[in-house]
Amino acid sequence: MEWFEFNTQSRILFGRGQINRLAELIAPLGSCALVVHAGERHSLAAQRIAVVLENKPIKLHFVRQRGEPKVSDVDSLAQEARAHQCEFVIGVGGGSAIDAAKAVAGLLGNGGSALDYLEVVGKGQKITLPAVPWIAIPTTAGTGAEATKNAVLTAGTFKASMRSEHLLPRIAIIDSSLTAGIDPAVLAASGMDALCQLIEAHTSNGANPITQALSWAGLRAALFNLRTSCFDPRDIEARDSMSFAALLSGMALTQAGLGAVHGFAAPLGAHFPIPHGVICANLLPAVISANAEAPGRAASQYVNIGQWAAKRSLPDEEAIARLISFIKGLLRDLKIPPLSHYGISENDIPKMVELARQSSSMKYNPIKLSDEALTAILRAGMAGYPDAK
Numbered sequence: 001m002e003w004f005e006f007n008t009q010s011r012i013l014f015g016r017g018q019i020n021r022l023a024e025l026i027a028p029l030g031s032c033a034l035v036v037h038a039g040e041r042h043s044l045a046a047q048r049i050a051v052v053l054e055n056k057p058i059k060l061h062f063v064r065q066r067g068e069p070k071v072s073d074v075d076s077l078a079q080e081a082r083a084h085q086c087e088f089v090i091g092v093g094g095g096s097a098i099d100a101a102k103a104v105a106g107l108l109g110n111g112g113s114a115l116d117y118l119e120v121v122g123k124g125q126k127i128t129l130p131a132v133p134w135i136a137i138p139t140t141a142g143t144g145a146e147a148t149k150n151a152v153l154t155a156g157t158f159k160a161s162m163r164s165e166h167l168l169p170r171i172a173i174i175d176s177s178l179t180a181g182i183d184p185a186v187l188a189a190s191g192m193d194a195l196c197q198l199i200e201a202h203t204s205n206g207a208n209p210i211t212q213a214l215s216w217a218g219l220r221a222a223l224f225n226l227r228t229s230c231f232d233p234r235d236i237e238a239r240d241s242m243s244f245a246a247l248l249s250g251m252a253l254t255q256a257g258l259g260a261v262h263g264f265a266a267p268l269g270a271h272f273p274i275p276h277g278v279i280c281a282n283l284l285p286a287v288i289s290a291n292a293e294a295p296g297r298a299a300s301q302y303v304n305i306g307q308w309a310a311k312r313s314l315p316d317e318e319a320i321a322r323l324i325s326f327i328k329g330l331l332r333d334l335k336i337p338p339l340s341h342y343g344i345s346e347n348d349i350p351k352m353v354e355l356a357r358q359s360s361s362m363k364y365n366p367i368k369l370s371d372e373a374l375t376a377i378l379r380a381g382m383a384g385y386p387d388a389k
Contacts, residue, residue, distance in 0.1 A: 004208035006255055007165045009136075009147060012172045014244065016236065019137065019175045022052045029133045029170070030087025032059040036077065036101040038093030038139075039064075044181045045092045045139045061086060065093070068269065068276075069100040070154045071122075074114040078107040089134035091169075092178075094190060095143030095152070095276070098136050103151035105134035106167050114153055119360060120160045127164035136169040139178040141229065141242040142190020142277060144197055144250020146172040152266075159266040161360070174247050176239040184230045187242075188334035189277030191226040194246040195330075196280035198222060199305065200259040201252035203291065203298040204364040211256040218248030223309055223326070227333055257364030260287045260356070264378065267355035274342040281336045282381035285324045290373045291366050292320045298366030328385040338384025349378055 013021065026033065037046050046062065053060060061084045063077055081089065081104060089108070091101025103114055109131040115122040136146035145151075149168050150161035179187065201207065202215035222245035228238035261283045268279050292299045299320070306319030309326040330336075344352070353374045356362060369377075 004210070006208070006210050007149060007168060008251055009169050009172050011170065012174065012247070014174045014247065016175060016177045016240070018173050019048050019178060020052055022049065022135075022173065023056050025135065025171055025173075026053075026058065026088070031057060032061065032084060032086045033088050033090050034077070034081040034084070034086040034101075034104065035060050035062045035090045035092065036065050036097050036104065037062060038097035045137065045178050048178065049090070049092060049137075059084075065097045065100040068096045068154055069103065069151070071114045071118065074100055074103040074107065074151075074153060077104045081108055088132055090137065091134065092137040092139060094138070094140040094186070095145040098138060098143070098145040099151040099153070101134055101136070102131070102145070102167050102169070103153060103162050105131035106151070106162055106164070108132040109166070114162060115155060117162045118153060118155055118160045119163060120358065121155045121158045122160065127162065127166050130166050133170040136172045137178065138174060138243070138246065140182055140186055140190040141176065141179050141239065141246045142187070142193045144194060144246045144248075144253065146174065147247055147250030148254040150254065154270055157270050158355070159270045172247070174243050176236065176243040179239050179243065180233065185335075187230045188336065189275045189281065190246070191222070191229060191242055191277070192281035192284075192330065192334070192336065193277035194218070194242065194249045195222045195226060195327075196261055196284050197249035197253045197258065198245065199284065199288070200261055200364075201249065201256045202305070203301045203366050204256040204259055205366050206255070206257035206364045208256065211252040214248045215252040215256075218245040218252065219305060220308065221245040221248070226330060230334060258361040259365040260291070260362060260369055260374070260377065263359040263362035263365065264352065264356045264374075266359045266361070267352050268339070268344070271348070271352070272342045272344050274339060274344075278336055279339065279381070281327075281331050281334075282339050282384060283377055285327050285385065286377040286380035288320070288324055288327070290369055290377060294367045296366065331385055338382060339378075340382040340384070344382055349375055352378060
């Protein structure tokens with residue numbers, strides 16, 4: 001067995017009602033917290049935190065992260081945290097709020113600007129000191145940001161990461177009751193992101209035995225609960241399953257890397273107003289098809305996933321086709337719009353392909369894809385899958 005390394009959070013609390021333990025968890029962390037959230041001040045999750053910590057000797061400074069975090073957002077939030085003498089950070093919401101909280105915690109522990117530590121477009125300095133303690137509380141069951149060691153930030157027209165084991169949260173609280181009231185369209189896009197991350201991490205050339213076990217468990221949870229979690233708010237078991245799948249997707253991807261879907265996601269998300277999960281959903285079928293053309297471990301993994309989706313043993317080519325058809329069916333049922341809906345045109349393709357190739361995720365794709373293959377993948381995502389069955 002080959003050598004590998006695995007880093008994860010200090011503590012994970014999973015289950016409905018775990019948010020009610022927040023007071024006991026933060027007691028050792030300090031008396032003032034910066035709470036980074038994505039929704040309105042009176043969103044369900046923000047209300048729950050305020051109620052749980054009511055009459056406790058803790059000051060909460062609520063700040064709202066609007067949209068995906070920019071370098072300037074993180075720098076401003078870090079300054080605000082210092083001004084209010086915040087000793088720790090709580091990130092509550094989807095990936096944007098949690099990544100912002102993660103990056104702020106890193107800056108509070110290391111100083112400087114987010115751009116100092118940003119890969120590719122920043123200075124790329126190493127984060128050498130621990131972040132201040134921070135707690136991740138996801139509400140969208142999708143990004144897995146509560147389990148990753150990178151914070152994705154936008155600098156100009158490029159997305160890149162602050163990345164370090166020091167950025168892993170001290171505690172992650174995964175409570176599916178916090179997904180109540182979330183827009184079904186947000187749940188759908190987030191859920192597709194989780195599914196994509198599980199598939200890409202599972203087939204990544206950076207996968208190891210632990211990530212393979214995690215991603216496989218996540219796939220079994222996600223494949224048959226994604227639709228229900230979006231369409232039936234009464235099915236709390238489906239919400240539990242998607243929260244679990246999202247957590248495992250984050251744990252797997254932060255160790256194994258991803259692939260061509262997320263290679264495209266960074267430049268597309270930076271240049272067009274496309275939700276991250278929508279990008280992933282539209283590109284995933286074509287990426288699987290392109291990767292499966294080359295024999296090897298990835299193709300055999302697609303076969304296994306396709307057989308699980310079909311709930312029966314199938315010949316290899318039929319299993320891969322079943323997997324692609326299954327994903328296209330999810331896009332149809334969840335009403336995920338094609339990428340062309342967001343203004344991307346044929347003229348944008350060469351630049352997006354060039355930028356995607358520079359992304360750190362692309363090096364983990366199981367095979368090297370030509371520019372022609374990447375162009376075909378992007379065109380497929382732009383067209384969508386109107387004929388999905």
